[in-house]
Amino acid sequence: MAKILVAEDEIDVSFVLGEALKKKAHTVSFAFDGEEALKKAKQENPDMIILDIMMPKMDGFAVHQELKKDPKTTKIFILVQTAKADARNIILRDKAYEVDGFIEKPFDLTKFFNMVESVLKKVRIKD
Numbered sequence: 001m002a003k004i005l006v007a008e009d010e011i012d013v014s015f016v017l018g019e020a021l022k023k024k025a026h027t028v029s030f031a032f033d034g035e036e037a038l039k040k041a042k043q044e045n046p047d048m049i050i051l052d053i054m055m056p057k058m059d060g061f062a063v064h065q066e067l068k069k070d071p072k073t074t075k076i077f078i079l080v081q082t083a084k085a086d087a088r089n090i091i092l093r094d095k096a097y098e099v100d101g102f103i104e105k106p107f108d109l110t111k112f113f114n115m116v117e118s119v120l121k122k123v124r125i126k127d
Contacts, residue, residue, distance in 0.1 A: 001024065001025040001026045001027070001120075002026050002027070002046075002047040002048060002120050003026070003027045003029075003044065003045075003046040003047050003048075004021055004026050004027070004028050004029075004046055004047065004048050004049070004050060004116075005028075005029050005030070005031060005037065005040055005041060005044060005046040005048070005049045005050070006018055006021070006028060006029070006030050006031070006049075006050045007030075007031040007034070007036075007037035007040075007049055007050065007051045007052055007055065007060070007063065008030075008031075008032070008050070008052045008055070008081070009032050009033060009052060009054070009055045009056055010052075011032070013052075013105075014030050014032070016109075017050060017112070018030060020109055020112075020113070021116070024113070024116075029044055029046070032055075033055050033056045033057040033058065034055045034056070034057050034058025034059055034060065034062060034063045035057045035058050036057075037049065037051065037055070037058075037063050038058065038063050038066050038067065041063075041067055041073050041076060042070065042072060042073060045072070045073070045076070046076060047076070047077065047120070048076065048077040048078070048079060048100075048116070048119055048120065049067070049076055049077070049078050049079070050079045050081055050116075051063060051064065051078050051079065051080050051081070052080075052081055052082060053080060053081075053082035054082060054083070060080065060082070064078060064080075064099070068098065077100040077119050077122060078098075078099045078100055078101075079099070079100060079101040079102070079103065079115060079116065079119050080099050080101070080102045080103070081102075081103045081104075081105060081107070081112075082104065082105060083104070083105040083106075100119045100122060101115045101116075101118060101119050103115050
C-alpha cells in the first residue's frame with residue numbers, strides 16, 4: 001500500500017490514526033512537530049503526509065510551503081487535518097497552498113478513510 005507520514009503533535013491522535021492506517025496495510029511513520037515533519041518528509045519520501053496545521057516549532061502552513069519549494073518533496077500528496085477554524089478558508093483563498101484533501105477535527109474515521117483513499121487513488125495514478 002502507501003507510505004504515510006502522520007505529522008500531528010497530539011500523541012493520542014497520532015496513535016489512533018497510525019493504528020487505523022496500519023490496519024489498512026499502510027506503512028506509517030510519525031512526526032510530532034513541524035521541523036521533524038519536514039525532515040522526515042525529505043528522508044522518507046512518503047506518498048502522502050497527513051499534516052496538522054497547529055504544531056510546535058513550525059506550523060503546518062510553513063511545512064507546506066517548504067515541501068512545495070523542494071523538488072524532492074513537491075509531489076508528495078498532502079491531506080490537511082486541523083481544528084483551526086479558519087484554516088480551510090486560508091487554504092482555499094491562498095493559491096500558494098496546494099493540498100489534496102482537507103478534514104476538520106474532530107472527524108469520524110469513516111470520513112477520514114474516505115479522504116485518505118481518495119488521495120491514494122491519485123498516488124496510484126501518478127505512479
